[in-house]
Amino acid sequence: MCGYNIGSNASISSKDISRQFTRAIAELDKIDLLKVYTSGSFLDECEIPVEQADQILQHCADNNTRLLFESRPEYVTPETIDRVLMTHDQIELALGLESANDRVLRYSINKGFTVKDYDDAVRVLTDKQVDIRTYVLLKPPFLTEAEAVADAKATVAHAAKNSKTISLNPVNVQKGTLVERLWKNWAYRSPWLWSVLDVLKASKDCGKIIICDPTGGGRERGAHNCGKCDDIILDSIRNFSQTQVESRLGSPDCGCREVWKSVMDLEGFVMGGTCDLQRFFRRPR
Numbered sequence: 222m223c224g225y226n227i228g229s230n231a232s233i234s235s236k237d238i239s240r241q242f243t244r245a246i247a248e249l250d251k252i253d254l255l256k257v258y259t260s261g262s263f264l265d266e267c268e269i270p271v272e273q274a275d276q277i278l279q280h281c282a283d284n285n286t287r288l289l290f291e292s293r294p295e296y297v298t299p300e301t302i303d304r305v306l307m308t309h310d311q312i313e314l315a316l317g318l319e320s321a322n323d324r325v326l327r328y329s330i331n332k333g334f335t336v337k338d339y340d341d342a343v344r345v346l347t348d349k350q351v352d353i354r355t356y357v358l359l360k361p362p363f364l365t366e367a368e369a370v371a372d373a374k375a376t377v378a379h380a381a382k383n384s385k386t387i388s389l390n391p392v393n394v395q396k397g398t399l400v401e402r403l404w405k406n407w408a409y410r411s412p413w414l415w416s417v418l419d420v421l422k423a424s425k426d427c428g429k430i431i432i433c434d435p436t437g438g439g440r441e442r443g444a445h446n447c448g449k450c451d452d453i454i455l456d457s458i459r460n461f462s463q464t465q466v467e468s469r470l471g472s473p474d475c476g477c478r479e480v481w482k483s484v485m486d487l488e489g490f491v492m493g494g495t496c497d498l499q500r501f502f503r504r505p506r
């Protein structure tokens with residue numbers, strides 16, 4: 222489902238990274254928290270050379286700015302974390318667990334690591350008292366809507382044991398991916414916003430910060446409902462992410478909720494056909 226590899230450019234040099242950072246940071250006023258999203262692993266020296274990582278860390282240390290970055294678990298070792306903490310200790314590290322089910326990790330996501338690898342990284346970070354943010358994926362391919370919701374709820378519960386923040390990320394259909402091919406063949410529908418709401422409501426009592434900002438929300442390629450109730454639900458999800466107040470999570474009366482419920486109940490019994498009937502019947506003839 223991830224198309225970032227298509228957008229990446231192998232000719233970017235380490236000097237380019239330095240220049241990108243310097244230019245971007247010059248546009249910012251004084252800030253408390255800086256997110257440096259590499260859409261990869263900040264701790265992987267092949268992606269971010271040590272010199273550039275140090276430049277970013279040193280900048281944050283000098284300006285008393287908390288730094289959030291992400292990494293795959295295999296780069297999280299006592300040595301790499303000590304190296305970071307030597308320069309800057311106000312950090313939060315984001316790990317893309319996606320699913321706490323090894324079968325989903327392997328067959329739906331092709332993630333290349335197991336839940337144990339995530340747990341090992343969590344242990345290192347907890348030892349070093351580094352705050353953890355965990356990404357949870359909602360509806361990777363080859364799961365029914367109901368399976369996807371159950372998997373995301375179980376993953377949030379697993380992540381909540383040690384994370385400070387949990388970010389729920391509904392899959393969106395990105396260009397050039399297998400998910401796009403399935404989607405074009407009517408074999409994939411990005412998650413319903415009702416499903417997003419369902420997972421958020423089930424997760425709110427885990428005692429951790431839950432955030433969600435669906436990429437492409439309300440559009441056919443992103444998490445969406447019928448088109449009439451999408452905006453109000455998306456607004457409520459953003460509002461909840463900022464405030465953590467459950468009552469902000471909207472549930473407007475909309476007929477499409479019954480359709481979603483039928484999908485949740487019946488999709489597992491259906492073979493063939495399309496999992497996205499609404500889009501199928503809307504298609505140009």
Ligand SMILES: [Zn+2]
Binds near residue numbers: 447450
């Ligand atoms: Zn609706």
